[in-house]
Structure formats: structure tokens, C-alpha cells
Amino acid sequence: MQAPLIHILPLTTITRERLLPVAGRVTARLNQKVGPTDVVAEAAWAREHVLIDVAGALRLSIPAADRLLRCKVGDTLPASAEVAVGTGLFPKTVRTPKEGKVIAAGGGQVLLETGETSLQLRAGLPGNVIEVVSERGVVIKTVGALIQGVWGNGRIETGVMVNLAEKPDGVLTSARLDVSMRGSIILGGMCKDAETLQTAAEVSVRGLILSSLFPSLLPLASKMRFPIMVTDGFGSLPMNSAAYRLLSTNAKREVTLNAEPYDRYTGARPEVIIPLPVTTEPTPPMDVEDFAAGQTVRMRRPPSVGAIGTLVTLRPGLTLLPSGLRAPAADVKMETGETVIVPLVNLEVVG
């Protein structure tokens, strides 16, 4: 049976596509070395539109109104600019309510694009640009440790990682956070209250890596301007030992925290990348694996959500579970030495 994979790897080659949501201009070049905060592409983005009903305002037919238009597609008009002027002794003038660019004109109407802002796409990880995707972005390759999570708030930052989680089931509280952590990415444990998130914002941390988050804190965590990644899930879950070991042993290193939201269809996941120097390029992570004895696996469902173990044997046929269900299952030896029976659909391979 094919196994879902989560990447928690001490050294691997990481290739990531970084693309604008709309067409724009790619500023990075092929083979360019980029830092995580370097802008690799940018685009102009109109916040709102204004539709001016010229025919209605001048009380004319659509063809008549179109003949009186004084602007064309592509024109940038200031506020109060003439869009059309009527006829007669006292001609009525139709003006722009605000500054904008004409993006459609006709049918007795003019559509303006206003409030343009620029959108900058940052590299998100240190590495080399190995491909330029025309008008959209780049593909970047780097080498280092990779730790993926299950939830992210969509932000991205780079900074030195400070470990405040003495053990995998530690709880991050506001009392642990102070100004000395300004500009750092904090390796915390579980987060159970809003005060901790607010204090993290006040002391200007660059990011939070949490084992779990109370679901009630999700709206607040989503609004935070710094990246937050959850490694294991929601509620009070300790950090899985594989992620904790790798993260805690890399404390004080510069890390990139890309808290990209988990998207099951594209495969995007929040992740921590720790760039490491190498002489030879390590193998990239596997995308697909079949379940097999000897694999390191993680539980995705109770009991022991997030716990890491080793797949000992794949059981033949269907196995009766304590829930009363029958399903393909495996014997898994936990880190405590205990062997448990787990349905295969509740496992993911760590690798």
C-alpha cells in the first residue's frame, strides 16, 4: 500500500517553486544565488475597481455615450479627470471619482483600476535559482535539514532559532518570552493561550515553531505578522521526537521558517529549512513510498498522535481494531519499546 510521507530529514536537497499568484515581472536571474528575503519577482495588484456609467450619467444611448468618451484603455487618469463630456449648451461632464487606470471602455461604461499596490515575492529560502518561470517566479534549490509541519499561517521569515522547549511536551508561555528574543525564531512547544501569541508579537520574534496549538487560537495565529508553524496538530500534542531532535540540535543556527498553509492538493506544507554546508549534493526527499518493514512512521490518529515508531511487520489481511473496525494494519514498535497495532491509513512515513 502506498504511504503518505512527511519530510523530517537531517540533510537533503530541497527544490521549491516560488510563484506569483498573478502574472508579473521576474527579477531573479537563472543561476543567481539568493537569500531568503531577496525579492525574486514582483507584480502590480489593483485593490479595487470603479465602474463609471457614462451612458446613464449623460442619459444617452450606449453608442452615443461611447462616441463621447475621452479616454481609452491603458490611460492613467487623475481624480476628477474628464471621462466624457455631453453635448448641448450646458454639457454635463462625467469625471473620475479617484485616480485610476482605464482597463475597459465601451458599452456606455468605463472601468477604472484604482489603489494599485505592488506585490513582492521573496525567495523564502537561501539557494540557487535553477529555473525561471516566465512572468511568474523561480525554482530555487538548496541543501540542508528539512522539517515539515501540518499548519502554517502563510508568513515567511529567516532568523536565528532559539530553543525554549526543553522537552517535546513543553508548553510555551508568555513568561518565557522577553526582548532578548527580538528577531529570533522561537522553537516552542504547545501554545495554549492568546497571551503567548500577543507577547511574541510585542517582543518582535521572527517566528514560532510550535508542536500544537489550541484550535480557538487559530484566528489570532492566522493574523500574526510573523510566521507560525505547527508540527503535530491541534490541542495539547507534544512535538514528534524526530522533529524535536532535529530542531533542538540545530538551535542557534539561522533557519528559514516558511509557514505556507498546508494544501493537500498541491502538496504545499509549512516547513523549516536549515541550510547546511556540504561537499556533495545529498539525495532529494522521496515523493512516494510503499509501506515496508523498517520504516520510521508517525501516528496520525489516537492513541499516541504524533508518536514516532518503527514499522515492524505488515499484517496480512484485515485486522480487528479496538474500535471494532477491520482494516489493513501493521505492528509498530514505539520508542518506548512497546509494540502496537496501527491501521495503515493512520500512519505516515517519516523520510
Add this chain to the structure above:
Amino acid sequence: MPVSLIEGDSLLAVDIGAATTRAVLFDVVEGQYRFVAAGHAPSTAEAPFKDVSEGVRNAISHLQNVTGRAFLDTDRTLVTPSQPSGAGVDAFVATLSAGPTLKAVVVGLLADVSLESARRLTETVYARVVDSIGLNDPRRPDEVIDGLLTLHPDMVVVTGGTDGGASRSLQKILEPIGLASYLMPAEKRPSILFAGNQKMETEVKSMLGTLTSSLHFSPNVRPSLETEDLEPAARELARLFVNVRKRQLKGVDVIDAWSNGHILPTGYATGRMMRYLSRVYGSTKGILSVDIGASGTLVAAGFKGKSTLGVYPQFGLGENLPGLLNHTTLENILRWSPLDISVGVLRDYLYQKSLYPSTIPATREDQAISQAIARECLHLSIQAARRDFPSNAASLNSRLLPLFDPILAGGGALSDSPTPGQSLLLLLDALQPVGVTTIILDQNNLLPILGAAAGRNNLLPVQVLDSGAFMSVGTVVSPAVQTAYGAQILRARLTYEDGTEARSELKFGTIEILPLPSGHGGTLTLQPSGHADVGFGPGRSGQIPVTGGALGVVFDGRGRPLDLPSDPVRRRELIKKWHWTLGG
């Protein structure tokens, strides 16, 4: 065009669900179509595979292992038609529910008329209405444009106007939709279904034709103000849905080609079967089908040839679970649990399960939570579906569910239940049927597949339904009554085919069973007490023929509507007792 029995013998059908893909083989055995075997595999719409055809090939491979027959060639391509060597199949059909819930915008004139029709129409596919634009919309056209650009809908369903009626108002509403589409990148433009004033077709084509990823037309859902006919538009919407999925999900085009265009949304295929069954059964009661899966909960009902279909992704057991709390409370879900579970544990469960929709309960506590959620999802779905049931549907009381016989139930939450008793109790709790009802479990999830197969071979569904491929759980008698716990509400006598008898006295708040094995029949004599009504009128007695099932004849004496005790300890004890009565 239906294929005759002689031209095409074997038919392979696949159902591509959010979590599981099933492959089902039907073939002719002794001159009749039969369900032969099923194979399954995890669905592969999601990363890292991102190709639904991979899961289909894996499910077919599993079916090959089960049957010992070859359906795929060495390139893993379907072999069709069947070869002299015995490899391959004669026909192939597919149903599809995998993929993210589509974002839909409904457009119409009046909120209570055309917009309501558009909403009902949209509920026939796996879609969520994200905006509604009508005649009385207070927004300026440019605000509508910006709203659409933010929402990025996958589809727009347009209704409104009677055939040949005024078109100017609808044209004004469509303008900002055209402009918003024009501003979107070509690959992100929504598909549009126009199911309004038929005289506007040329106009709509010239307004929107070049500005959508696909423009579909169907007969008007409201040709006149008093008439609503969703079926032709639902058929076109099903086509639109598959087209959107072809763009979104790799591999759908491969399966569409294998099936020669016979791929349908799972919900629509189920609705098609219900329309057929309601004509076949033709009783004064309606027939009901429910399906609880990871993608959503589906409720299809048939009333003398008329049918309703509701697909509710918001009540699915997968990635949409956290959104369930927009429709109910944690306490409401926990009232169904036989175990003492805290609201915090349940809240964490909803969010955690949404990360891993394909996982299954391994512990008793996890199973209790899972089934409590399934009950609440089904309960909310039937409440939503009831809004669209015909007002003249036969019922004992307008506040209760209309009379249905049979009720067909499928989907992972039911077909994977450890025992038929657990499935039955889930259905009785959530649906609260009244009167006398046969409960049939679609443990192989065949109903949508038969709906899809009907488009290819109209004999097959009839013969498979008659072949016993579905599991009869039993006949359920549910008196409509409210009285004190322990009060006697019904006396029942079951006369078996051999003349022997079994009797039961039903007290309020209890469940009782009289055994009647599958394939056997009997006559049931019912004598309600007081004002209890089992369908013969309050307090009236009667006699009916019944057929057996896995549990026999089940008497649900818990009253309608079901009012669970507010004391949590007593409630949990009762739920455990009911579980025990139905076999644990």
C-alpha cells in the same frame, strides 16, 4: 444511448471519492446482471500523486487480484471492449466526488424565487455558495466586481426571468460578472451555467461567451413563476462540474475518455437512481437515500417520480470538519456520544481529523466521537434537505420527517460501521424516521455507481437491485408519540411464514427487536396505545407484510421527535442500552 444486454455484457464502474476509490465489476450470471466483486485503493487526487487515474488504476488492480481477471494492459490502460482471451470489460462508467469543494456564485432576480432555485440547483453538486447576486443587491456594480475578484468562484449559476419575459434586469446583473471574468487570468475564469430566460441565450453568448472557461445553457429552471424544474439544469450542471474537475484534477480527462463521457458527479448519479427507484416503488410514501462521506453528506429523496437532491460538503467528515461548528455546537455533537468526552477533546478532534480525512478510528473513544459527528452531520443534512421536500409529501405530522420506505444508506461512516446495529442506530438517531420503514445498507456504495451505469445500460441497475447486492438491515417501526418514559406505546405480533408468532410490548424510551432473518417474510400486527401513530392514524391498529433483515423487525419506541435526556449520565446510559439492544 443505452447499450443492449447482448452488445455489452460486463461493466466496470469506479467511484472516485475523497478518501477511497472503488472499482466494481458487474457481469451477467445465469442471464442476469450481478454485482461480482469490488476492489478499492486510496484516492490519489491529492499530493504527492495529484492524478486521480492512479487511484483508479490501483483500485482496478485490486479488483484484478480479487477476481483473477485482467482489466488493465501492461501500460495500465483499461482494456475495452473485452477480448476473446477474457481480458478487459465491455463498458466502463465513473462517478466522482474527490476534489476541493467548488466555490459557486448564484445569480437570479428575486431572492425567494430564482435565487432560491439557483441555490437548490447548486446543491446538486459538491459546491458551496460563496455569494448571491440578485435584483435587490445593495452593492454597486464595481463592488460586485471586486467581490468576485476576491472570491474567485469556480462556477456561476445564473437563473431568472420567465421564458420570453423581460431581460433587461438580468442583463444588468450579468454585466459585472462579465467584467470580473474579463479581469481574471484566463485559466482562473469561472464556468457559467445559464438556466434562466431562454430568449436571452444569444445575448448571454455575446456578453459572456469569450469571458468564461466554459459557458453552459440549460432549459429554464423556472419557465414560469409557478413552475420549477431543476432536472435538465442539474444534468447540465453535472457536465459543468466534470469540466471544472478536468481542469482542476489531473487524470479526470483520462477517466472521462475511458468512460466515453460517462462520468458523473457522485451526487447526481445517486439522484438519478432515486428518480428511477421512486418510479419503481411507486408507493404513497417517499424513498430516501443518504450517504455520509469525507467529501460531504448527500440526501436524495424521491416522491412519486419527483426527486430532490442535496449535496452538503459543509457536513462532510473530511477537510471541512472545522466548519461544522458554524452550523452546530460541540454540545450538540456530544449529546450523541455514549462515552463521557469533553468539548475540548471533540474540538481538537474536528481540527485534527480535517488534516487527515482518510484516517479511521482505532480506539473505542475515537469511534464514539466519529459516530457522534456522523450523526450530527446527517441530522443537519436531513434538516437542510427537508426545506426542499414537496409540501404534499405524505407525513404523520408536519414537524416530523415525511414517511419514507425504504431508506437506503451508504458512505464510509455507515458501510464501515463495525456492526449493522451501529449503522442502524446512527440512522435512527439522525434521521428519526416515522411509521414503518425498511432500512437498506449499501455496504458496497453501489447506488451512485448504478446511477452512472444506467446511462450505459438500463437493464443493469434493475437486475442488480433485485439480486440482493444491498444488505437489508431490517424493518423499523417508529411510532410518532411523546409520553412518559416507561409508558406502554405499542403491542406488536409478528406472524412468521410457518404460522408461528412472536410478540413484543414496546415501552416509551426503549428499543425492541423481533428476529426475522433476511430472505424471510412475515405479517406484523401493530396495536398502538393512546395517540401513538405508526401510520394507520393515532391509536389505530393495522396489519402489514414485512421482510426480514440482519436485525429483523426493530421497534424504536423513543418517540418523535427524539428527545434525549438532558442529564448527561442518564443519556449516556440510555445510549449504551440502545447500542446493546441492537447488538453492540
